[in-house]
Amino acid sequence: MSIALDMDAAKSRKPTSSSSSSTASCSVIVPAFRENLNIRPLVTRLFQAFASHPQASEFRDAEVIIVDDNSRDGSVETVSTLQSEGYNVRIVVRTSERGLSSAVVRGFREAKGERMICMDADLQHPPEAVPDLLLAITDRKQFVLGTRYGAGVSMDKDWPLHRQIISSGARMLARPLTTASDPMSGFFGISKRAFANADQNINAQGFKIALDLLVKSGVSADAIAEVPFSFGLRQEGESKLDGKVMLKYLEQLAELYRYRFGLLAIVLVLLLLLVLALYVWAHVVSPVLFG
Ligand SMILES: Nc1nc2c(ncn2[C@@H]2O[C@H](COP(=O)(O)OP(=O)(O)O[C@H]3O[C@H](CO)[C@@H](O)[C@H](O)[C@@H]3O)[C@@H](O)[C@H]2O)c(=O)[nH]1
Numbered sequence: 001m002s003i004a005l006d007m008d009a010a011k012s013r014k015p016t017s018s019s020s021s022s023t024a025s026c027s028v029i030v031p032a033f034r035e036n037l038n039i040r041p042l043v044t045r046l047f048q049a050f051a052s053h054p055q056a057s058e059f060r061d062a063e064v065i066i067v068d069d070n071s072r073d074g075s076v077e078t079v080s081t082l083q084s085e086g087y088n089v090r091i092v093v094r095t096s097e098r099g100l101s102s103a104v105v106r107g108f109r110e111a112k113g114e115r116m117i118c119m120d121a122d123l124q125h126p127p128e129a130v131p132d133l134l135l136a137i138t139d140r141k142q143f144v145l146g147t148r149y150g151a152g153v154s155m156d157k158d159w160p161l162h163r164q165i166i167s168s169g170a171r172m173l174a175r176p177l178t179t180a181s182d183p184m185s186g187f188f189g190i191s192k193r194a195f196a197n198a199d200q201n202i203n204a205q206g207f208k209i210a211l212d213l214l215v216k217s218g219v220s221a222d223a224i225a226e227v228p229f230s231f232g233l234r235q236e237g238e239s240k241l242d243g244k245v246m247l248k249y250l251e252q253l254a255e256l257y258r259y260r261f262g263l264l265a266i267v268l269v270l271l272l273l274l275v276l277a278l279y280v281w282a283h284v285v286s287p288v289l290f291g
């Protein structure tokens, strides 16, 4: 078996496909770093979900692209075995770049599908929800967001409290940029066309690529579909989110505020600071000084 670095390791078809793999109606992009143990269950569950969907023919040519940052943990070999079993999955191994968002962008650029989904490798995003997410991308809805805050869905009760708090804070800070309920979600989809609109301006730092694309693709609020899903627990391995990722998010926010509001961003920040100062004065300083 040959391992191609920074290029497709190989290609093949999913077992039930009878059509050419040179075109794909749908692409599923999976950023992955040290996810070998999750790759087989992810890929087999995805193709099972396509095959058993009432509109299975829509997914005849579906492809899965794993964008791996040189994990060297057996992921390439696992993909190769899956290919030999007939699954239309390939792996891009990047050797000179690192990072979740840039991996996703690379996958979107490689994708053949008109409709594209991004999902994590660790099975926190249910593969069974992918067909409906893909179908939610239409001419009118160019963006689909898997949301953890919709009716009837829940965060896994074991998701750590500190992650829930960080996530809510991050969501609040993004409010001025988008009306979407869960712009922090790593489970989302975009049409090739909307992605092309954003491509020149993407900031592929950090983890929050959906937010960047929401702002830069210029999709209007009514062109965003939302599909609730239950956010599960990572199956194998460890989360890669750390303090550095959170800092990158603040940098990204500053850039997006500038992008969206220009000079007004500075006024907005000053206003926020003023409100904060007034609050501190009224609730902390004034009671101490004047009783
Ligand atoms: N190629 C590549 N993939 C990466 C990298 N860092 C993380 N990934 C992959 O990106 C996916 C998500 O990484 P996790 O480390 O599992 O992130 P998380 O803490 O669970 O965060 C997820 O949920 C957040 C919402 O709470 C999302 O905001 C975030 O984007 C992500 O989906 C996994 O498939 C992981 O292997 C990287 O540097 N390179």
Ligand SMILES: [Mg+2]
Pocket (backbone or CB within 6 Å): 120, 122, 124, 234, 239
């Ligand atoms: Mg995870």
